Amino acid sequence: MVQKNDKAPHILNTSANLLGICFLVLTSLKVLKLNQTTLIDECTSFATILFMSSSILSFLSIRSNTTRSDRYESIADIIFLSGLICLFVTIMMVTFNFIK
Numbered sequence: 001m002v003q004k005n006d007k008a009p010h011i012l013n014t015s016a017n018l019l020g021i022c023f024l025v026l027t028s029l030k031v032l033k034l035n036q037t038t039l040i041d042e043c044t045s046f047a048t049i050l051f052m053s054s055s056i057l058s059f060l061s062i063r064s065n066t067t068r069s070d071r072y073e074s075i076a077d078i079i080f081l082s083g084l085i086c087l088f089v090t091i092m093m094v095t096f097n098f099i100k
Contacts, residue, residue: 008073011058011080018087019051025090040097043090050083 025044057076061069 007077008058008061008069011073011076012055012062015051015054015058015076015080015083018083019048019055022048022051022087025094040090040093043086043093047083047086047090050079050086054080054083 022044026041026048029041029044054076057072057079061072061076064072
């Protein structure tokens with residue numbers, strides 16, 4: 001028997017970890033005083049918003065006993081994937097910025 005909210009706990013755990021990584025990247029950019037990295041800052045900030053939204057929706061999916069639970073979970077899944085793509089783009093920008 002398949003559990004109703006089988007993806008939501010995994011999304012919550014992983015998006016919370018990646019949210020911390022985004023904060024680490026933002027802090028590192030500020031500490032290193034990389035002024036020409038505004039695009040990296042913006043992309044990382046956007047990924048932070050996506051991971052926070054994904055965390056909130058997956059939490060609501062776990063706590064909800066209504067039919068909205070599946071909808072919250074699928075929206076959290078899509079937002080989580082968008083956050084991963086955004087974080088990938090950020091990592092590529094950071095990598096190519098340091099190669100110069």
